[in-house]
Amino acid sequence: MATSEAIAETSEDHAEHDHPAFLAHHFDTPQQQFDSGKLGMWLFLVTEILFFSGLFTAYIVYRYLHPEIFIYAHQYLDTTLGAFNTCVLIFSSLTMAWAVRCAQLNQRVGLIVCLTITLVCAGLFLVVKYFEYTHKFHEGLYWAGWFDPHSSHGHEDDDILTGEGHHDEHAEDSHASEGHEEGSSEESASGESETLEGGGNPPPPTPPEEDMVSAVAPPTGFRAPLTPLELQMQSIQGNEAEVGEIPVPAALSFGEEKEETDETDIPRNAGIFFSIYYCMTGLHAIHIVAGMIAIGWLLVRSCMGHFNEQYFGPVDYVGLYWHLVDLIWIYLFPLLYLIR
Amino acid sequence: MAVEVQPTPGASPAPDSPLFQSPENYLTHPSTSIGSWLFTLDHKRIGIMYLVSILLSFLIGGLLALAVRLELMWPGQTIMSAETYNHVFTLHGAIMTFLFIIPSVPASIGNFVLPIMLGAKDLAFPRMNLGSYYLWVLGAVFFVGSMLMNGLDTGWTFYTPYSTTTSSSVISALLGVFVLGFSSIFTGLNFIVTIHTMRPAGMTWFRMPLLLWALYATAIIQILATPVIGITGLLLIAERLLQIGIFDPALGGDPVMFQHFFWFYSHPAVYIMILPAMGIISELVSIHSHKPIFGYRFIAFSSVALALLGFLVWGHHMFTSGQSPVSAIVFSALTFSVSIPSAIKVFNWLATLWRGSISFTTPMCYALSFIFLFTVGGLTGLFLGTLATDVHLHDTYFVVAHFHYVMMGGTAVAFVGGIFHWWPKMTGRMYNEWLGRLSALIVLIGFNLTFFPQFLLGTHGMPRRYFDYEPEYAFLHFLSSVGAFTLGFGLLLAAIALILSLFNGKRAPANPWGAVSLEWQCASPPPYYNFKRAPVASFPYDFTRVEYDPPSQSYIVRAEEKGAATADH
Numbered sequence: 001m002a003t004s005e006a007i008a009e010t011s012e013d014h015a016e017h018d019h020p021a022f023l024a025h026h027f028d029t030p031q032q033q034f035d036s037g038k039l040g041m042w043l044f045l046v047t048e049i050l051f052f053s054g055l056f057t058a059y060i061v062y063r064y065l066h067p068e069i070f071i072y073a074h075q076y077l078d079t080t081l082g083a084f085n086t087c088v089l090i091f092s093s094l095t096m097a098w099a100v101r102c103a104q105l106n107q108r109v110g111l112i113v114c115l116t117i118t119l120v121c122a123g124l125f126l127v128v129k130y131f132e133y134t135h136k137f138h139e140g141l142y143w144a145g146w147f148d149p150h151s152s153h154g155h156e157d158d159d160i161l162t163g164e165g166h167h168d169e170h171a172e173d174s175h176a177s178e179g180h181e182e183g184s185s186e187e188s189a190s191g192e193s194e195t196l197e198g199g200g201n202p203p204p205p206t207p208p209e210e211d212m213v214s215a216v217a218p219p220t221g222f223r224a225p226l227t228p229l230e231l232q233m234q235s236i237q238g239n240e241a242e243v244g245e246i247p248v249p250a251a252l253s254f255g256e257e258k259e260e261t262d263e264t265d266i267p268r269n270a271g272i273f274f275s276i277y278y279c280m281t282g283l284h285a286i287h288i289v290a291g292m293i294a295i296g297w298l299l300v301r302s303c304m305g306h307f308n309e310q311y312f313g314p315v316d317y318v319g320l321y322w323h324l325v326d327l328i329w330i331y332l333f334p335l336l337y338l339i340r
Numbered sequence: 341m342a343v344e345v346q347p348t349p350g351a352s353p354a355p356d357s358p359l360f361q362s363p364e365n366y367l368t369h370p371s372t373s374i375g376s377w378l379f380t381l382d383h384k385r386i387g388i389m390y391l392v393s394i395l396l397s398f399l400i401g402g403l404l405a406l407a408v409r410l411e412l413m414w415p416g417q418t419i420m421s422a423e424t425y426n427h428v429f430t431l432h433g434a435i436m437t438f439l440f441i442i443p444s445v446p447a448s449i450g451n452f453v454l455p456i457m458l459g460a461k462d463l464a465f466p467r468m469n470l471g472s473y474y475l476w477v478l479g480a481v482f483f484v485g486s487m488l489m490n491g492l493d494t495g496w497t498f499y500t501p502y503s504t505t506t507s508s509s510v511i512s513a514l515l516g517v518f519v520l521g522f523s524s525i526f527t528g529l530n531f532i533v534t535i536h537t538m539r540p541a542g543m544t545w546f547r548m549p550l551l552l553w554a555l556y557a558t559a560i561i562q563i564l565a566t567p568v569i570g571i572t573g574l575l576l577i578a579e580r581l582l583q584i585g586i587f588d589p590a591l592g593g594d595p596v597m598f599q600h601f602f603w604f605y606s607h608p609a610v611y612i613m614i615l616p617a618m619g620i621i622s623e624l625v626s627i628h629s630h631k632p633i634f635g636y637r638f639i640a641f642s643s644v645a646l647a648l649l650g651f652l653v654w655g656h657h658m659f660t661s662g663q664s665p666v667s668a669i670v671f672s673a674l675t676f677s678v679s680i681p682s683a684i685k686v687f688n689w690l691a692t693l694w695r696g697s698i699s700f701t702t703p704m705c706y707a708l709s710f711i712f713l714f715t716v717g718g719l720t721g722l723f724l725g726t727l728a729t730d731v732h733l734h735d736t737y738f739v740v741a742h743f744h745y746v747m748m749g750g751t752a753v754a755f756v757g758g759i760f761h762w763w764p765k766m767t768g769r770m771y772n773e774w775l776g777r778l779s780a781l782i783v784l785i786g787f788n789l790t791f792f793p794q795f796l797l798g799t800h801g802m803p804r805r806y807f808d809y810e811p812e813y814a815f816l817h818f819l820s821s822v823g824a825f826t827l828g829f830g831l832l833l834a835a836i837a838l839i840l841s842l843f844n845g846k847r848a849p850a851n852p853w854g855a856v857s858l859e860w861q862c863a864s865p866p867p868y869y870n871f872k873r874a875p876v877a878s879f880p881y882d883f884t885r886v887e888y889d890p891p892s893q894s895y896i897v898r899a900e901e902k903g904a905a906t907a908d909h
Contacts, residue, residue, distance in 0.1 A: 026461035026538075028874075036464040036537040043529045047567045054571035054601055058586055061597065069592070144591035145583020269592025275584035279575065 022311040034313050041317040045324045048287070052328055055280045059335060062272055072266065073273035074339040076141055076149075078132060082337040085128050086329065092121030093326045099298075100319045103312035108305060111315070115299045118322065122292045129285055136274070143278050147271025280332055287325045294318045365768065369868040381466035384866060386473050387452030388766065391759070393473075394448055397439035397480065398752075402828060404432035409790075409824035412817050415809055422807040426493035427508070429805060431483075433496030434513065438520050439480055441751050442609060445616035446562075447476070447527050449758050450555045452766060454531060456859035456866055457549050459540035459875045464533040468526050475523035482516030485509070495805060497602060500587040500595040504579050511580055514573040521566045521573075524612070528562030531555050540858075543877035546640065549857045550626075550633060553640040554619025557647035561608045561615070564651070569605035572598065596661055603654035611650040613747055614714075615643055617754035618685055621707050624754075624761055625689045627855045628704035629696025632881040635688040642681035649678050656725055660734045668727055675725035682718050686711060701853070702776030702837075706757025709784045710750060717745025720795065735805075738798025741791045749787050756783070756834055763838060764848030768865040771841035779837060782830030789823025849894030854886045856897055 020030065027033040063070050099114035140148040298318055301307065307315055366384045370376050377385055408429050411418045420428065455463055463469050486492050486509035494503040494510060503510050535556050539548070576598065578584045585591025587598045626633040633639065655663060655671030663671075689711055698704065720742045723729045733739060757780075764770055793816040798804075802813050809817060851860040857880040862870055878885075889896045 024466075026464075026466065032537055036533050039536055040465060040468075040529055040533045043532060043563055047525055047529075047563050050564055051567035051571050054568050054575065057601075058575075058597065061594070062592070066592065143582060144585030144588070144593070269585070272585055272592035275586055275591075275593075279578065279584065279586070283571075283574075 020310070022306075030310055034316075037313045037317055038320075041320050045320060048321075048324060048328075052280075052283065055276065055283065056331075059276050059280070062276065066267070066269065066272070068267045069270050069273050070339050073270050073277075074337060076136065076139070077277070077337045078135075079337050081128055081132055082333050085125050086333045088121050088125050088128070089326045089329050092118045092125075093323055095121065096295075096319045096322045100312065100315050103302070103307045103315040104309060106308045108302060108307075111302045111307065112299065115295055115302060119292060119295050119299065122288050122295070126285060126288060129281065133278075141274055142271070143275035144269065144271030145275075147274060149266065149270075277336055280336065284325065284328055284332060287328070291318070291322050291325050294321065364867040364869075365863065365865040366868050367768075367865050379470070381462070381470055382868065383455050383463050383466065383469060384452050384766075386469050387448050387450075390443065390451055390473055390476070391448035391766075393476065393480070394440055394444055397435055398444075401432055401436040401440055402831065404428050404435065406824055406828055408432055409821040411807070412809070413821035414818070415811055415814050417808075423493070425807045426805075427487075427491035430492045430495050431487055434492065435483060436747075437496050437609075438517055439476075439483060441613045441747055442520070442524055443476060443527070444613075444751065444755050445620060445758065446531065446555055446558055446612075447472070447523075449620070449755070449762060450531065450551075450616060451527070453762060453859050454552060454555060455534065455538070456862065456870050457552055457857055457880075458534065458538055458543065459858045459871055459877060460534065460538040461869050461871070463530045464538060465526075465530050469530055472523045472526035472530070475519050475526070479516040479518075479520035479523060482512050482519060486512040486516065497606070498573075498576060498598075499602075500576070500579070500598040501589075503576060504588060511577050514577050518570050518573045521570045524562050525566045528559035528566075531559040532563065535559075539877075540874045541876050546637060547877055547879050548640075549880040550622035550636070550639050550643075551616070551619035554615045554622070554643045557643040558612050558615045558619075560644075560647045561612050561650060565605045565608035565612070568601060569609075572601040572605065575601075596658070596663075599658050599661055600654070603657045604651075607654040607657065608647075608650045610743075610746070611646050613751045615646060617710070617751040617758075618643065620754045620758040620761070621689060621710050622685070623855075623857075624703045624707035624757055625692050625711075626881050627761075627853050628701050628707065629693050629698040630854055630883050630886075631692055631696035632879075632883060633688070634691035634694075635684070636881065638684050639688050642684040645681040646678065649674065649681070653678060656730075659727060659730045672725055672727050676722070679718065679722065686715055686718070699853075700777065701760075702771070702773055702780060703757045703761035703853075705777050705780035706753055706760060706783075709780060709787075710754045710757065712784070713745050713749030713753060713787060717742060717749055720745065733798055735803055736798035737794040737802045737804055740804045741794035741798060744791045744794070749791070753783065753787070756831070759838070760834075761853070762859075763841070764852050765859060765864050765866065767842060767845075768848050769841045769845030770848045770852065771837045771845055775833060775837035775840070779830050779833035782833060783827060784830075786823050786826030786828070786830050790820050790827050791823070793817070793819045793823070849892055851886075851895040851897070852893075854883065854888070854895040856880050856882055856886060860895075861897060 019025075023030055023033055027036070095114045095117040099111055099118065102108075102110035102114055136142075140146075140150045142148065295318060298315055301314070366382055370380070370382075377389065380386065407419070408425070411420050411425055411428075451463070451469065455461065489512065490507065490509040492510065492513045493508045494506055498510065498514065535548070535552060575584070575586050579587050579593075583591065585593045587593045587595050589595060622633055622639055653671055653675045655667055656675045659668050659672075689707075720738070724733055724739060724742060760771070760776055797813055797816045797820070800813065800816075802809055802816075848864040850862065850864050852864075853860070856878070858871075858875055858877060859866070861875060885898045886895050887898065888894075
């Protein structure tokens with residue numbers, strides 16, 4: 001890196017000491033510039049944490065007030081995919097940290113490779129997230145205002161729905177085909193998401209006689225949360241008797257008028273969980289996108305050979321940011337997917 | 341990557357003497373073209389652009405305030421319909437809060453002065469600084485856009501559920517708030533980093549001018565509180581667009597949660613507004629009474645204490661919103677604790693004045709107004725922090741009067757005083773002192789005439805934000821409106837004094853006030869690079885080292901005697 005290349009500044013003061021090209025005119029030493037950048041990045045991360053804090057607070061408050069919603073609704077999230085994404089992000093953090101080390105050691109190829117892997121991991125995360133989202137949309141698992149899961153008749157939701165235009169087709173679908181048929185047709189329609197999601201079958205399309213099982217068991221919370229797969233297996237084994245014995249605590253049904261004819265047992269306002277889910281993961285995904293842009297910028301600059309032992313600040317800063325985005329996901333995953 | 345500065349080949353070397361106008365001064369130096377201003381990375385120019393823009397929004401907000409007062413001058417409809425009134429008072433509040441007071445002192449005066457006070461060439465992140473200015477502009481565009489489209493009638497507080505149901509342009513206004521929030525965060529982040537990493541030789545933490553302590557404390561709040569309003573705004577936008585239900589009880593949400601989120605930012609934001617003003621007053625009181633500030637460390641720490649305590653008291657806005665009695669009591673007690681650091685400051689300012697050699701310059705007149713008005717504003721806050729009285733006074737004109745005493749009588753007055761104080765440095769011109777003093781007097785009288793009757797109105801039960809009122813309130817409302825126009829006239833005089841100085845003002849010396857802090861040791865206006873060589877800082881309130889130099893009509897700061905360096909005071 002050409003340190004002799006004087007920057008286009010005229011102040012004689014600068015000419016006096018060695019002022020490398022990467023050093024901004026108002027800093028005295030590279031160390032000062034690096035420290036400033038690093039402190040700035042840390043402060044920015046603090047603002048990021050507080051930015052998310054509002055959502056975490058909303059999560060805490062609503063989970064405390066309505067645990068039944070969270071226990072019920074989380075089973076719609078695909079733990080396998082969530083865990084896969086967690087691994088992807090943790091791995092990308094490793095490559096990012098490695099990239100910082102490569103930059104510090106002036107290993108250009110290593111830096112480019114590590115950044116590329118990080119970028120690919122970020123993209124993979126988003127792809128998985130995309131399939132998770134679209135799958136939920138297919139099932140009508142929107143945020144509170146549009147929430148209309150197909151396995152239900154939506155008796156609770158109809159009066160509070162305001163975004164009719166958007167989901168009507170799904171709703172009619174579900175009403176027309178009464179649950180299980182609709183479920184299977186839905187599955188085949190969204191074949192690509194199905195294949196990608198592998199083992200994690202979503203719970204709603206269960207045959208009607210098993211609806212009781214899947215609907216009653218999770219809210220009790222006396223047992224380890226059943227994955228959708230386990231639920232199906234359990235119901236296939238036909239242990240309705242056992243399930244029937246488990247009483248539904250009154251508190252958990254929370255003022256809901258249960259209709260005998262309707263077998264679904266959706267806690268009131270279950271959609272609020274999905275509101276929080278979409279807000280948190282959506283905001284996180286936006287941060288992933290921002291991180292990808294930043295990493296892309298680093299990649300361009302490292303291809304141009306901008307970084308060396310003396311000047312690796314930007315790689316370090318973006319690395320810090322990336323670790324934070326990763327860390328937030330590490331909190332989101334158990335909070336949203338692994339609820340007991 | 342190196343910061344690109346407009347290259348200036350062939351610039352003539354100029355003496356960096358404090359006594360002479362520098363031909364390299366920042367107003368003309370790189371170039372005087374519009375482009376060189378719009379894309380400048382120089383903190384001084386950005387500060388000036390901020391100053392102009394902020395004063396412009398102050399003007400708009402002020403005109404809206406006059407419209408409100410004109411409407412309320414007589415009972416019944418005077419100049420506008422009730423619906424228009426809702427829009428006008430909302431926009432007055434929103435513009436004054438988000439466009440004017442929050443950025444006022446840090447972004448304009450702070451931006452200009454902070455690096456020079458540190459003897460630095462610029463802030464740590466000049467491009468981020470320029471970015472913050474353009475974010476401010478973008479936010480202002482959103483605000484003006486919402487004003488022109490459907491208006492905004494929620495009050496500046498955007499309380500749900502009304503803000504989720506009204507047809508006025510809440511979304512664009514919230515986007516404006518969101519963008520302005522980032523502008524504010526970037527300013528604060530820049531300040532903290534600059535103060536940490538760019539202090540000159542000799543400037544320990546306890547040799548920083550108190551304005552820097554205040555700006556530092558402010559920046560802490562900007563960084564910690566502002567993101568919360570950002571996410572709150574986003575959630576409210578999502579609520580309106582998608583019905584996510586977080587704030588909607590019909591969908592399982594909670595509208596009071598919005599109030600918690602909102603005030604978690606907006607109460608600390610009150611300290612974003614007042615702390616820099618307090619910093620200015622600490623400078624003005626000491627410099628213009630030519631006496632070292634009394635209790636330097638107490639003032640410094642009280643700024644930080646206010647910044648931290650400010651985070652713990654948001655619930656006092658919600659005593660009547662249905663929070664639990666226990667939390668109300670806790671919030672009330674914490675609210676009282678805020679008065680301790682505030683009182684420390686006021687007492688220290690008074691002790692500084694005591695036996696000082698007070699010059700009744702314009703900045704000093706504004707500073708004295710501030711101390712009076714802020715004290716009234718602070719003391720009336722105690723009534724609102726007390727649970728029993730707050731139930732009576734909540735949402736009345738008492739609240740309106742209280743926060744105007746603190747925000748307008750405090751921050752805005754200090755801001756104007758600060759502009760007068762640093763005007764010679766910014767522009768290189770002296771203004772007409774008599775006109776300045778007269779403006780300070782009229783502002784003081786007009787202010788009290790406007791807002792003191794509102795305390796009475798509030799205790800008599802006049803609710804805030806009402807379009808109309810019972811005839812028995814008419815006299816006090818009339819007084820208040822007369823006061824508002826007096827106040828407007830006083831501020832107009834101040835503006836005239838400053839604008840006139842640009843055309844026929846005397847050339848300002850480097851150090852017209854006899855101050856010791858570093859910004860007065862470079863030329864007025866400062867050269868492009870502020871200091872050729874980083875100066876060595878000493879205690880900024882040691883006025884024994886200042887002496888008047890008749891030929892240059894400026895004060896000169898003698899170099900500190902070696903060995904006898906004033907240790908931390």
